[in-house]
Amino acid sequence: MRSLPHFAISPAVVSRLVAITMAVVFTACGGAPPKTVAKPVVKKPEPKRPSSVASAEFLANYAGTYRFRLGKPRTFSITPDGKEVLFLRSGARSFVNNLYAFDVATGKERVVLTAQAVLKGAAEHLSAAEKARRERMRQTARGIASYRLSKDGKRLVVPLSGRLYVVERSSGGVQELAMPSKGYALDPQLSPTGKHVSYVKNGDLYVFDLGRKKERRLTKHENTDIGHGAAEFVAQEEMRRRHGNWWAPDGKSLVYQRTDNTGVEKLHVYDPAHPERASRGTAYPRPGKKNAVVTLGVVSVKGGKTRWLSWDRGKYPYVVRVVWSKHGPLTVLVQDRRQKSIAVLEADPKTGKTTQLFAENDKEWVNIDAQMPRWMANEDFLWTTERNGAWQLMRHGKDGSLSEVLTKPDFGYRKLAGIDEKRGVAYVVASKDPTVSHVWEVSLDGKKAPKRLSEGAGQHGLKASSSGVQLRFANTLTGGSTVTVVRKDGKAAGVIKSVAEKPRFKAKTEFLVVGKDGYHAQVFRPRNFDPAVRYPVIVYVYGGPHWAVVQKSGARWAMRQWIADHGYIVASFDGRGTPHRGRKWERAISGNFIAAPMADQVAALKALGGKIKQLDLGRVGIFGWSFGGYFSSMAVMRRPDVYKCAVAGAPVADWGDYDTHYTERYIGLPAENKAGYADSSVLTWAPKLTRPLLVVHGTADDNVYFTHAIRMSDALFRAGKHHEFLPLTGFTHMVADPKVLASLYGRILGHFQRCLADADGP
Numbered sequence: 001m002r003s004l005p006h007f008a009i010s011p012a013v014v015s016r017l018v019a020i021t022m023a024v025v026f027t028a029c030g031g032a033p034p035k036t037v038a039k040p041v042v043k044k045p046e047p048k049r050p051s052s053v054a055s056a057e058f059l060a061n062y063a064g065t066y067r068f069r070l071g072k073p074r075t076f077s078i079t080p081d082g083k084e085v086l087f088l089r090s091g092a093r094s095f096v097n098n099l100y101a102f103d104v105a106t107g108k109e110r111v112v113l114t115a116q117a118v119l120k121g122a123a124e125h126l127s128a129a130e131k132a133r134r135e136r137m138r139q140t141a142r143g144i145a146s147y148r149l150s151k152d153g154k155r156l157v158v159p160l161s162g163r164l165y166v167v168e169r170s171s172g173g174v175q176e177l178a179m180p181s182k183g184y185a186l187d188p189q190l191s192p193t194g195k196h197v198s199y200v201k202n203g204d205l206y207v208f209d210l211g212r213k214k215e216r217r218l219t220k221h222e223n224t225d226i227g228h229g230a231a232e233f234v235a236q237e238e239m240r241r242r243h244g245n246w247w248a249p250d251g252k253s254l255v256y257q258r259t260d261n262t263g264v265e266k267l268h269v270y271d272p273a274h275p276e277r278a279s280r281g282t283a284y285p286r287p288g289k290k291n292a293v294v295t296l297g298v299v300s301v302k303g304g305k306t307r308w309l310s311w312d313r314g315k316y317p318y319v320v321r322v323v324w325s326k327h328g329p330l331t332v333l334v335q336d337r338r339q340k341s342i343a344v345l346e347a348d349p350k351t352g353k354t355t356q357l358f359a360e361n362d363k364e365w366v367n368i369d370a371q372m373p374r375w376m377a378n379e380d381f382l383w384t385t386e387r388n389g390a391w392q393l394m395r396h397g398k399d400g401s402l403s404e405v406l407t408k409p410d411f412g413y414r415k416l417a418g419i420d421e422k423r424g425v426a427y428v429v430a431s432k433d434p435t436v437s438h439v440w441e442v443s444l445d446g447k448k449a450p451k452r453l454s455e456g457a458g459q460h461g462l463k464a465s466s467s468g469v470q471l472r473f474a475n476t477l478t479g480g481s482t483v484t485v486v487r488k489d490g491k492a493a494g495v496i497k498s499v500a501e502k503p504r505f506k507a508k509t510e511f512l513v514v515g516k517d518g519y520h521a522q523v524f525r526p527r528n529f530d531p532a533v534r535y536p537v538i539v540y541v542y543g544g545p546h547w548a549v550v551q552k553s554g555a556r557w558a559m560r561q562w563i564a565d566h567g568y569i570v571a572s573f574d575g576r577g578t579p580h581r582g583r584k585w586e587r588a589i590s591g592n593f594i595a596a597p598m599a600d601q602v603a604a605l606k607a608l609g610g611k612i613k614q615l616d617l618g619r620v621g622i623f624g625w626s627f628g629g630y631f632s633s634m635a636v637m638r639r640p641d642v643y644k645c646a647v648a649g650a651p652v653a654d655w656g657d658y659d660t661h662y663t664e665r666y667i668g669l670p671a672e673n674k675a676g677y678a679d680s681s682v683l684t685w686a687p688k689l690t691r692p693l694l695v696v697h698g699t700a701d702d703n704v705y706f707t708h709a710i711r712m713s714d715a716l717f718r719a720g721k722h723h724e725f726l727p728l729t730g731f732t733h734m735v736a737d738p739k740v741l742a743s744l745y746g747r748i749l750g751h752f753q754r755c756l757a758d759a760d761g762p
Contacts, residue, residue: 050565058562061501063742064093068558071500073100073483075146079169080153082467085485085496086112088144092501095736096143099158104469104485107494113167115143118160118174125161150194155210157188157197164188164197166210177208179215187230187243192326193251196301198229205229205245205256207301218254218299219306225262225283232259232292233284234661237703239320240370249326253300253349255309257319260293267707269700273729282702285660287677288670294319296332298349309347311354316343318661320368328375328398331357339365339665344373344383344400357400360385364587365665371416376444382406382416382426390582393428393442404446411450412580418464419444427453427464434580435511435520435552437461439472459553471496475553503558505565511552514573515607519600520550522572523612524557524564535569536619536756539605539643541635543597544627545586545666548574563749568756569615571608575600591667593655593680594634601635602642617642619756623748625649626704626733629696630682633712636693637685645692645755647748650701650733653682653708653715686715692755694724696744698731724751 050058062068071092078085085102099113148157156167162184164177177197179185185199185206197208203221205228208214219228230244244257261283268279285291296319297306309332316334320342323331330347332354341361345354360366367386374382379398384391390409393416397403406426407413414437417427426442430450439454439462454460458476468488475481480502485493505527512521526535540560542549549572564570574581576588576596588596609615622632622643629651635643655663655677656670667676678684693716697709706727713725726747728735735741 050562055562055566058503058558059742059746060738061503062558062562062745063738065501066095066736066738066741067556068500068502069555070094072481072498073496076463076471076483076496077147077149078463078465078467078469078471079149080151080465080467082465082469082488085469085471086147086149086156087496088147089497089499090143092499097145099144099147099156102485102494102496104487104493107485109497112156112169112172113144113158113165113174115160118158118165148188148190150190151192152194155190155194157190159185159188159199164199164208166197177210177215178213179206179208181206181215181217187245189243189245189247191247191251191301192249195251198245198247198254200227200229200244203227203230205254205299207254216301216303218301218303219256219258225260225264227259227261229256230259231257232261232294233282234291234659235294235319237659238661239318239368241319241321246322246324248298248324248330248349251301253298255296255298255322255324255330255349258295258297260295262293263290264292265289267702267705269702269705271730272699272727284702284705287656287658287660287663289660291317291337291660293317296322296347298330298352307349307352309352309354311343311345316341321370321372323373323375325375327377328373328379328381331373331375333373335366335368337664338668339661342366342368358396360387362386362583364590367586369415374416374419376419377421382419384413384416386583389584393426395444395446404444406442406444406446407450409582414580417462418470420464420468427462429461431580434548434574434578435550457552459551469493475555477552477554481555503561505561507554507557507561508564509557509561511550512608512611514611515603517600517603519604519607520548520574521604521608522550523608524560524570525614526565526567526569527561528565529614531614533614534616535567535614536616536621536752537605538563538568538570538752538756539601539620539622539635540570540572540628541601541622541624541631542578542626542628543575543601543624543631544577544593545589546579547627548578548580550574559745563752566749566753568752569612571605571615573601573604573608575604589666591673591676593667594631594638595679597631598634598638601631602639605642619644621645621647621752621756623647623649623752627652633682633693633695634685636691637682637688640688640690643691645752647694647696647751648712649696650698650704651682651695651708651712652704653712655680657705657708657711682712683715686712686721687719689716689719689721689723692723692751694726694748694751696726696728696748698728698733698735700730701733703733 070090073087073089075088088097090097100109101112102109158165164185166175181201183201188197188199205218207216231241235241246255264283264285266281267284268281270279271277296309299306318335320333320335330349332345335342341359343359344357347354369384372383380395383394383396388409391413393406395404412430412432414429419426424444428440428442429437430440431437437459438452439460441451456476461473463471470486472484483496487493508527509524514521560570576585609617620643622635624632629648632646633648633651636646652658670677695709699706716723
């Protein structure tokens, strides 16, 4: 067997470029490290590889641009008159956003607001609650991180450094709200009339009258376990529900959430680098244990007594979504603890009484579509369902009865992009191919066949507006990433500029379908690929719910190509449990997180080896983050015959330590599925480890808590299993610091260079 000698980054180069200032490496050993036996090497002329300087230059650029994401426009709003498009954008190497406006008539842009101008050079401060909220949204932005546009488009409300500012769009004037209450304002919401702003401070809901310049407190929480107006942890993290208060269409009242965390476990984040600092506790419900008790109440903008909504909370404890539209009634989506049913309730804000319109049921679990229901002017509403085997868009009458089936199960529906009721169409994103997405026009009466609007293999999206102006998003294999503004006459007004840097090379990638079950695969070869050489393989994996890795979009390819250029073939596969392949495909993980996905990843890898003869399946490494980190840990423990080493980033070690809403959806309650929890736990399989494993975890992670890495390392140590443990001091589930990010990937590559050079054969 001919082998490709491995390129190694010298210690001198690594230390010069990516000094590890915040990460300390611990090696937990049980007995002596396993011995390696040198293999004879068949020498052959070495292909050219990236120089040390070029390799380190990429790491510096990749980290300094936050994976080439900084500088891309985001958070778009089309003004009601269709004259401007508002958006946020940072510099190419800055996390600080500014607010911009794109003129639809001229195609020119202007700066609307900057944090520097508002704060007059003062430092920005974020409260612990705001940091946690941004973590739930995976948001790293600073400066103008969000804004709210009034329904009439005349005003903006911008939160900054715990304070709120109102921007008058006609004059450009900026005024800080003079709030007498102490504390940081969270999650501001403009009323539909634009006369009031609601926000949360210190566990209570407030409104500010913009005309009278007066603040009013609407609630008074009883103790620190009770809060008003903000979404609880699982709503933000798992349901994609960011808000806990919603305005009535007439702006005269609000419905708000009361959260009672009494009895909910509090998990604490402690910074080991700063023992003088107090730990930060968060109500974090673990599987089988108590959740927050959520109730909803309606209160006048003038204050006074709250009118509480009533429903069977014993049966439906989760509040999934609240919709209060001028076209429909106050609507509440509620869900049972086992997540096998979602009920759509119509609520009477005057009496608090609720009536069930209909329920969506599934014997495994009901997935949440955070866009639904969508009420229309004729009082019908749109709804999505998987009851026929795959996502479909449907129209229901105001009494909940089914009116029209708008898309078929094999259409590949993904999400709603907008509605044009005058033309009688809905814009949706859909594709039968899970590696791409396209924009379609769907008839609201179901009488016309869907019409595709986008072209080119890639990821396409659209944002529609009542003015007729549209934003069309495209990230294609040939055209890169663009945001095009389209006028109501259908002509392009221009492209909203990105200032993001790009990698200085083009990825050498290909997409395949392998195996009898049709696994989608993506492969990166070295740019100096030699067909006469057998290359070691590195699998980049996620492997779990919500996310498909194999996508025809170049946004996330640079790192995998860089790794491949060091003498590897990098491969990714999407097996059962991942989205966009229908209900049966996704629900194959019901009751067990790992069995079906692991079988699929192994089958796909072996099938790929049958197609690409240059894959050396005797030298396969695997790495991933979050669920991908969990999967990588399990891969070397459960299938050491296939995977010779792994890097596990922020892995879940035991699902009994993750949150209720995510975990119980897929594998049920712990008391009802002890075998599934045990088999899905890394701690069960830790004594089986025989391969090199590097575990990486942020000490301040409040999604997958650092305790997962600690418990995994402890289990391995007690079983006498050699492994490496890299804590990222002070980091959460995201790693944004350029020095640490560069150090991290340099370390990951070094791990594979060592462990795959002398890996055993199959």
